Amino acid sequence: MQLTADPADEAFRAEFRQFIAEHCPPEALGGRDFIGSGEDGPDGEAVLPGWAREWQAAMFDHGWMIPSYPPALGGRNATPLQTLIYQEELASRGIPRSLHFGGYAIVGPSLLEYGNDAQRQLAPAAIRGDTIWCVGMSEPNAGSDLANLSTRAVRDGDTFVVNGQKVWTSYAMIASKCFCYVRTNVDVAKHRGISVLIIDLDTPGIDIRPLRHITGQAEFAEVFFTDVEVPVENLVGELDQGWRITMGSLAHERGSLWVEGVAACQRAIDDIIEMVRRRGLAGDPVVRRRIAECHAQVRSMRALGYKGFASFAQGSSAPEHSFMKIAASEMRQNLYELAMDLQGADLATVDPDRSEQQGRWQGAFLVSLAATIGGGTSEVQRNVIAQRVLGLPKG
């Protein structure tokens, strides 16, 4: 066990820092939570601003979009440790790689792994952000129980005819394609009858309605399909074998996915300390104790993340990582709520003249609520850990 880094890896870090200094737009710095207004023109500028598109393209062109990929796919064949370094450099500055996670993190890698030759050709544009994709997974009756999805695709000659509804579909209003999970077989166990279709969103029969969320803004949508005809060659992978595609996205980054959440917590603590000093609360014993508790917990999470990474880099499964999502997402909510409490009676005030940083903490708190729901609720995660990590029996 040791606390050192290789000179080659430090050179990698230095090169990435140089790239950030030269190319990163000022709008991307500082770890703000980006939420589109949803009230948008055809160019989608309010939902996905131009600087974010340009930044993603620059990352791709310089081999920094998915560093572990080869150059043709926006990478530089980086090692797992280099990928970790890369994530740390982004996360410590609060820089997003992309504002639409689905394209580079889910669709691109899934097309590369499961697509046919023609579909694989779509991957670079998905990763570079030239094609905006949405991912059609959740439905009104298929949230945590995703396999319960009921959007139906029925084969009719050379097409599938799709009917149904998706919901919480991020960026559907500006996307041109949907990576859509549909039911193609109702006569088998529910997770054995799911397939993935690539659906062009300008196909007749698709109705997209932006969905405002608790922040008052919208980056996701409801998508309704009514007799939508999709060519059979748009099937990704084998018929009825779509469930396995839900399992795989950017497997080689799994060892460092935790970095962003932990860095957001660390940034929040640093900013809370600054605020506490400025507001004259630094001598309050209750405040001091709370900050120290949070700091100790966040530092411990970070240590666990590194420990898991060490196993991951050696090819072992890393159960540590299943703890990381729960820990970081719940801590983030606690920190934002603490920051609100430190504002006294202004805790719910978001007025630009009265609130800390125009209600930055209040906004971040509302955004952070999604993190314990999306991508597997904290409750489902706990069930999974109980059974797969601790080895307790299935209830």
Add this chain to the structure above:
Amino acid sequence: MDFTPTDEQQMLIDTGRQLFAEQCDGVLARAAWEDPAVGVGLWDRHLFEWMELAGGDVIDLVLFAESHGRAVAPGPFLSSILARQVSDAVGIGPAEGAVTLAIAGSAGEWVPNEDVVKTHVTDAGIVSAIVVVSGSPAEPLVGVVDVGACELREVDQFDRLRRQFEVTVPASTGVSVDPAALVHGLERATLIVASELIGVGRWCLDASVAYARERVQFGQPIGAFQGLQWKLVDAALVLETAAAMVAYASMAVDADDPDRHRAVHAAKAEAGRAARRCVRDGLQVHGGIGYTWEHELPHRFRRAYAADALFGPSGWHLDRLAGLLLD
């Protein structure tokens, strides 16, 4: 940063676990509860030779101390290791045989003070010498005194497997030492106690998971109930994060990393919280059987609280950490 144990470290972990599994069961612990001499036998036969770890990297020490904590091993081994961290760090010749450390005074804080009555001195009844820290944080003194030169009063504790004493030490004991070196020794000792806490917590978590898989009520293993699963998952989460923090802080201390002071406070605070959480929830999962003296859980339960307090309870470390973050 690399958390992968080297081959030698893995061997140390395996040997430690095997040693304590073979030599230190619940029967031995219950006997030592009544008679501290039982622990001295364990020291004489098996643990004395492991004192050679005392001067090495603290990461190696914490790996061994975790196994010691799992087993709640009785005897003067851990007290001796802790005392040696201080005497070695300040360059006072290593005291041979079993020793302990006297530093806390009436305030119960592990920082140098002028009090001649030292508190929370562990195992003073079964050691031959005491490493005494006095003076002040800026001008500390360290000396080694024969236990016969001190007046001892046993102070009954939750945890009678590691008895504690008030020790009246001879006035003006010791020589002036480098304050930074003393802090280094105390930080190493703090991490060893933190690691013992992780061992206690891990024993309880493992035992509770095993029991929840076996124990059948309402026609199914109780571990299938979600209420119990989440309790164990949350205990495991606190334990795993704390264990990683103790390892990180140990590496930071070994590397003289500037982050080490904060890391040690965070590690001790989190380890104490984790151990207490694991024994409380572990007792709950075990139900009535864990509440009986025949079970191995009660010793760990008591040790978790006693070791949390040793070298400063979690709250004290958090307040020191707050000082480093905010002042």
